[in-house]
Amino acid sequence: MIMMKYLAIIQARCGSSRLPNKVMKDLAGKAVIERMVERVQKSKKIDEVIVATSIADNNLPLIELCARRRFRVFVGSEKDVLDRYYQAAKLFNPEYIIRVTADCPLIDYHLVDQMIECVTPETDYVHTDEQTFPVGLGAEIVKFSVLEQIWRDAKLKSEREHVTLFIPNNCSRYKIQTLKFPIDGVSDKRLTLDHPEDYELISIIYNHFAELGLQDDFYAKEILEFLEVNPELTKINSHIDRFEGLKISLANDGSV
Numbered sequence: 001m002i003m004m005k006y007l008a009i010i011q012a013r014c015g016s017s018r019l020p021n022k023v024m025k026d027l028a029g030k031a032v033i034e035r036m037v038e039r040v041q042k043s044k045k046i047d048e049v050i051v052a053t054s055i056a057d058n059n060l061p062l063i064e065l066c067a068r069r070r071f072r073v074f075v076g077s078e079k080d081v082l083d084r085y086y087q088a089a090k091l092f093n094p095e096y097i098i099r100v101t102a103d104c105p106l107i108d109y110h111l112v113d114q115m116i117e118c119v120t121p122e123t124d125y126v127h128t129d130e131q132t133f134p135v136g137l138g139a140e141i142v143k144f145s146v147l148e149q150i151w152r153d154a155k156l157k158s159e160r161e162h163v164t165l166f167i168p169n170n171c172s173r174y175k176i177q178t179l180k181f182p183i184d185g186v187s188d189k190r191l192t193l194d195h196p197e198d199y200e201l202i203s204i205i206y207n208h209f210a211e212l213g214l215q216d217d218f219y220a221k222e223i224l225e226f227l228e229v230n231p232e233l234t235k236i237n238s239h240i241d242r243f244e245g246l247k248i249s250l251a252n253d254g255s256v
Helices: 032-041 057-068 081-090 109-118 144-153 157-161 196-211 220-229 231-236 244-252
Strands: 004-011 048-054 072-076 094-101 125-128 140-143 176-179
Touching: 004 032, 004 081, 032 048, 032 057, 032 094, 032 109, 048 057, 048 081, 057 072, 072 081, 081 094, 081 144, 081 157, 094 109, 094 144, 109 125, 109 176, 140 144, 196 220, 196 231, 220 231
Parallel strands: 004 048, 004 094, 048 072, 125 176
Antiparallel strands: 094 140, 125 140
C-alpha cells in the first residue's frame, strides 16, 4: 500500500444541474478540470493529486481526459460523495486529505500550502474561514483517521454529500483550525463555478491573464487586484447565494 502525508482529492463530475458538464468547459484553451489539477499540483506541500469522480456514464469524457493527461483518477459512488472520498483516500493511506472541488478553477496553491503549515500532530480538521474568504478559493484538510470515522458515523444525506459536514455538526469531538483570508474585505467576491454567470466571469479572468502571457501563473492577489480595477465584473454573479447547494441538501434531509 502507498503511504504519504498529504493527498489532495479533487471532487469532480459532469452531471451538475445548474451548469451541466462544467468541469469540461474551456478556460483559455484547457478544460476546467485540467486547470484545477495543474493549479493544485503547484503546491510545495502536497504529495499526490487525484480526481475523484463517479460511475455515472456522463463522466466518461472526464475519465478519458484524466487518462489522456495522466492525471490519477478514482471512480466511485455518485450520490455518496463521502464514500467516494474515503475509498479514494484509502488507496493511498495518507495522514491528511486536502479536499478541493472542481468548481474552484481559481484555487491558489499558496493558500493551500498556508493551510498545510497550520497542521499540528493534534489537528483533526483545517478549513478556510467563510467570513473572510471569497467563494471559490476555499479548501479543507482532514486527518485520514477522522475521515474514516465520519465515513462510519455520518448518516444524514447532507453529510454523505458534503464530505466534511459531519465535523461542524459535531464540532466538540474535533480539534478544528480556521485559516483567515490574508486580504480584508473580499468575502463578497464569488470565484466559484456553478452557474453560467460564474463561467462568464471566470472565463474573463482567465482570458485576461492569458492575454498578458501568464496563462495559469496568476493567483488570488492578482485576481482580486484585477477585479478591484474592474468592479463592474463582480456584478455578473453577485446575485447568487453562496450557500445555495448546501441549503438544498439540508432541505432534502429535513435539516431545515
